[in-house]
Amino acid sequence: MKTYYNIILLLFCVALLTQSCSTKKDKLINRKFHALGTKYNVLYNGNIALERGIDGVNNEFTENFWELLPVERMNVSEDIFMPGQTKNADFERAEEKAIKAIQVHGMNFGGKEKNPQIDEAYLLLGQARYFDQRFVPAMAAFNNILNKYPTSDKINQVKIWREKTSMRLDNDAGAIEKLKRLLKEENIEGQDLADASAALAQAYINTKSKDSAIAQLAIAAENTKVKREKARYHFIKGQLYNEFGKKDSANIEFDAIIEMHRQVPRSFYINAHLEKSYNTNLSGEDDIEFQEYLTELEENRENRPFLDKIYYRIAEYHRNKISDSIAEVYYNKSLRKTTSDKYLRSLNYETLGNMYFDKNVYKTAGAYYDSTLTAMVINTKPYRIIKKKRENLDDVIYYEGIAQTNDSILKMVSLPKAEQLAIYTKFAEDQRQKALEEKEQQEKALKQQKSQPALSNNLDKRNPQFSQKNQGNPPGMSRDFQTNTSSKSNSSFYFYNSTTVAYGKSEFLKIWGDRKLQDNWRHLSDRANNTNTKTNDSITDTAVADTRFNPETYLASLPTEQTDLDSIAKERNFAYYQLGIIYKEKFKEFELSKTRFENLLDNKPEDRLVLPSKYNLYRVYIELGLNQKAEAMKMAIINDYPESRYAEILLNPQSELSKDENSPEAIYTKLYKQFTDEEYASVITEAEAQIKRLEGDAFVPKFEILKASARGRLFGFEAYKEGINYIALTYANTEEGKKAQEIITNAFPILEKKKFIAxxxxxxxxxxxxxxxxxxxxxxxxxxxxxxxxxxxxxxxxxxxxxxxxxxxxxxxxxxxxxxxxxxxxxxxxxxxxxxxxxxxxxxxxxxxxxxxxxxxxxxxxxxxxxxxxxxxx
The missing domain is CATH 3.30.70 (Alpha-Beta Plaits)
Known part of the structure; x- marks a missing residue:
């Protein structure tokens, strides 16, 4: 009997379940069944997938604290996806669950939805599409709720999400209007108020109304329940206050983040400290305290992931205190920290480059600028600025090298023989000591190398467990894999130590000589040759060593002929002239330009450099405010060179001759017109006259190019080749000289072909x-x-x-x-x-x-x- 009742009860439950599964009947049991199934099954799993996807988006996003942070933590990709494609599997699953809830559990009777969970399904659908960056379909989902479910308890959330989507579609003005209406007409509070205010703040930022954004960020920070969001809103407020120059207000926002300490992500905590430190005005009394503050940040073990930025901040502090040597140490410490912050690396490299440039160490500065470019986004404006500065530095490095080398030679030649000998004796002795130290280091390294195997054997004997442990391999790892993945830097392998390798090469040459790379290289028949080679090499090494450490070698290398000395002085003077022009025109480094021009004029340069150097020096004096010197130079030019075009410019500055028919620009334009009219003979004659008239002027290479082109058209390829080669050698570091070198490299191989085609x-x-x-x-x-x-x-x-x-x-x-x-x-x-x-x-x-x-x-x-x-x- 009991079994009979159980069967009846079971059949009743099955019938009841079957009846309630139907979405075609508008009954209480049907509505409750589908509402519960939608909420606790389909939407539950969909929301879990959505949260997992949002976490993935957050993890992929890298905060750029160097710029104004976005209110919402999400990178918008420019990738284009076809219909049906998705960027994230979690968002795809969330979307599938939302669609399943709508299609399987929807109960629409008479145009009215009876399942109260369907509006949340549409909300889930819109959010999944939003985070998957398919904003148009997301907008459709949110609008569907607003049209079909106007009485939904989620209606305010939906309106906020719709306006966030609208902003992603670049409709910031519409979003501002609707969000302001929502906040005015509806009684929103709590997290909804925080979300609406944050979205409105972002819209204001997008439309450059940043002052209005601050008030909305304050409301959002006050009402959000998520500490991470609260920290973000305070940080953005601090950044905006800094843009407006309100450092005290900015520091209040950063202090709010610092007070939350471990409740917020460590990146916000550290960057709040750093931003606040930049806003601190130091007095003499506060300086020691501030140093202790920075040191505490540096030594805190929890801050290790952020040491790159902390080191940079300490470097900036010392640089502002004119402690360049300490600053350089910390810039390099910042660079040595492994970091994905390319902008910080570019700042470190660029700052070090600027420091060396200011110290006139141009080669090192150029190397740092090269590294700066590798850390920058190509073809951006900052990249192009650094690239141009680096290219200009090539000319500085080239001419500074010539000037310093030739100055050194001429200075040495001018000294008495006794002083020359004393200087070179000290230099030779320094070289000898350096060589001895290097040899000692090599021998010491070799001894250590030889002692390591014995030490390893002793350790194995004293500690069998250690030996057995090292003989075995971890499960699943082959011996080959273990060997290949060992660190070279920690290995005792001979060929991983550059010092012992160099010593070994030296010893091999002493014993065996310069042997050919072949089989049986130690064959007895070559022994005699080897012995001779060894003896000869020893003699050669001794001779080289004696020459290297003999001061007479260096004395003998000094030029003695007057023609050689004149050539060196002429080359040095031209380098000074070019440096004066480069510093003045390209870098606006007027002090450096002044020094180079003054040094040039003190060295009695050739006549062609005197007048343009004096005129450029006059312009530099004007820029530096040295009016008395400028006036004296002006009168010297007018009195000594009354017929020159520079005198005409100084006497009639309003015309500047840059716009009249006597200016180089006007003459060049006229000559180029003659060139296009095939008046090649006239172009050659006039170009030669202008080259002589404008000696030392930056416009001369342009006339040289025009002259070479005219000669090529009139006399053929060989004449053109001769002219271009002359320009490439004589004006190597000008724009025209570099262009001439490109023509030699790329065009000449094609132009020189004489063979006629069929x-x-x-x-x-x-x-x-x-x-x-x-x-x-x-x-x-x-x-x-x-x-x-x-x-x-x-x-x-x-x-x-x-x-x-x-x-x-x-x-x-x-x-x-x-x-x-x-x-x-x-x-x-x-x-x-x-x-x-x-x-x-x-x-x-x-x-x-x-x-x-x-x-x-x-x-x-x-x-x-x-x-x-x-x-x-x-």
Missing amino acids: DDDAKQFNVIFQFENNSGEDIEAFIKTLDEEVAKIEYFDLSTSKDVYDENTTFVVVHGLKSIGGAKGFAELLKTEEKDKKGRVVKPKITRPFFAISSPNYAIIQRHKNLNAYLELQ
């Missing part, structure tokens, strides 16, 4: 009529007649030109023919007789000799002036 390989052909310049023939009249005849040809797109070949020859060219036969046929057609409308025979207007040539071959004869070679092949 007509079958060409697509364009020309007909050439040749004229001698001194024949008195009217070339312009011929071109006019030719143009009339060419106009009659409608089946080709033909054109004519007048091209200079050389000093004595001019070509009239018909362009646009498609084959060599067609070119010849066209020219013959011009020479045939025609009949007029009355049937009378008319003699041809064009009867001159011609030759046909392909366009590539025409370029070759113009480039190499080898017309005769081409005609001989026809």
Whole structure:
């Protein structure tokens, strides 16, 4: 009987369950069943997936405390995904659960949803799409709730999420309007109020209304229940106050974060300390206390992940205190910390580069700028600024090297022989001591190397467990893997120690000599040669050592001929001139420029450098406010060089001659127009005159380039090559000199080819009529007649030109023919007789000799002036 009742009860429950599973019946049991299933099964799992996905987004996001933080912690990717694709599997699962809740558990009767959980399903759907950065579908989900479920208890949250999505779609103005209306019309409090205020603050920041954002961030920080968010809102407020110059208000916000200490992420805590330290105005009494404060940050073990920034802050402190040596130590300590903060690395490298630049150690500064570029985003404005500065530094390094080396040589030569000998004796002795120290270190390292195997054996004997432990391998790890993954830096392996390797190489050469890399290298038949080699090497080594440590060697290397000394002085003076220009024009380092120009004038430079140096020095004096010196230099230029263009500029500064016909710019423009008009002889003559007139001026290389190009057009490739090579050598560190070097490297290998190509390989052909310049023939009249005849040809797109070949020859060219036969046929057609409308025979207007040539071959004869070679092949 009991079993019978149990069966009936079971059947009743199954029937009840079956009835309640239906979404087609609007009954209490059906509504409750689906509401519970939606909430505690589908949406529960969906929300877990959403939270897991949000955690993943937060972990992927790296806070950039160097810039204003975003209110919401999320990176927006520019990647484009096709419909159905997703960026994150967790958000995809959350979306699937939301859709399942809507499709499987939705109970819509008469346009009204009976399952109270469906609005939350749509909210989950919108949030999953939002964090997956599919903002348009997310907006559709949020709008669906607002349209279908206006009485939902989640309606305020939905409105906030919709406006956050709207901001992601760049509709900040609309979001501000609707969020302000929401906060005004609805009684929002708690976390909803914090979220709405934070979203509104971000919208204000996006629209550059940062003062309005501060008030909203204050409301958000006060009402949020999440400590991480509270810290973020306070930090952003502090950053905004700093932008407005309100350091005290900013420090209040940073103090609020510091007071939360371990309740917030450590990154916010440390950066709040650092930002506050930058806002601290130090007096003499507070200085020691501030140093202790920074030291405490440095020594706190919990701050180890942030030592890179702490070291940088300490370095900045010491640099501001003019303690550059201590600052450099801490900048380097910051760099040695492993960090993913590329911006901080670029700051460290750039600052060190600037420090060495200020100390005139340009080579080291250039190396630091190179490292700075590797840590910066390519093609950004800061990157381009550093890149340009680094390129300009190449010129400084080059000319400073020349100036320092030549100054040193000339100074040494000017000393009495006894002083020279004393200086080189000390230098040679220093070299000897250095060599002995290096040898001692090598021998010591070798002894240590030899003693390590014995030490290892003794340890194994005294500690069998240690020996057995090291003989075995961890489970799953092969012996090969264990060997390969051992650290080289900690290994006693001979070839991992550069000192012992160098010593070993030296010892090998002493014993065996310079042996060939071959089998049986120790063969007895080579022994005699080896002995000789060894002996010779020993003698050579001794000779080298004696030469190296002998002061007479250095004395003998000093130049003694006056012509050599004059050449060194001339090169040094030109380097000083270039340095003065570079510091003045490219770096605005007027003190350095002043020093170089003054040193140049003190060294009695060649005449071509004196006047431009004095004028540039006059400009530098003006920039430095040295008015008396500027006036004296001005009068010296006017009195000593009254006919110069610099005197004209000083006497009539309003015209500045940079805009009149006598300025280099105006003359160059005029010459370039003549060049395009093929007046090559005139261009060469005038360019040479301007090069002499403007000696030492920065505009000279431009005239040199124009002159070389004109010579190339008139005299051929060899003349052009000679001119370009001269520019590349003489003006190596100017823009024109670098361009000339590029032409030598990239263009010359192509331009120097003289071999004519086959007509079958060409697509364009020309007909050439040749004229001698001194024949008195009217070339312009011929071109006019030719143009009339060419106009009659409608089946080709033909054109004519007048091209200079050389000093004595001019070509009239018909362009646009498609084959060599067609070119010849066209020219013959011009020479045939025609009949007029009355049937009378008319003699041809064009009867001159011609030759046909392909366009590539025409370029070759113009480039190499080898017309005769081409005609001989026809």
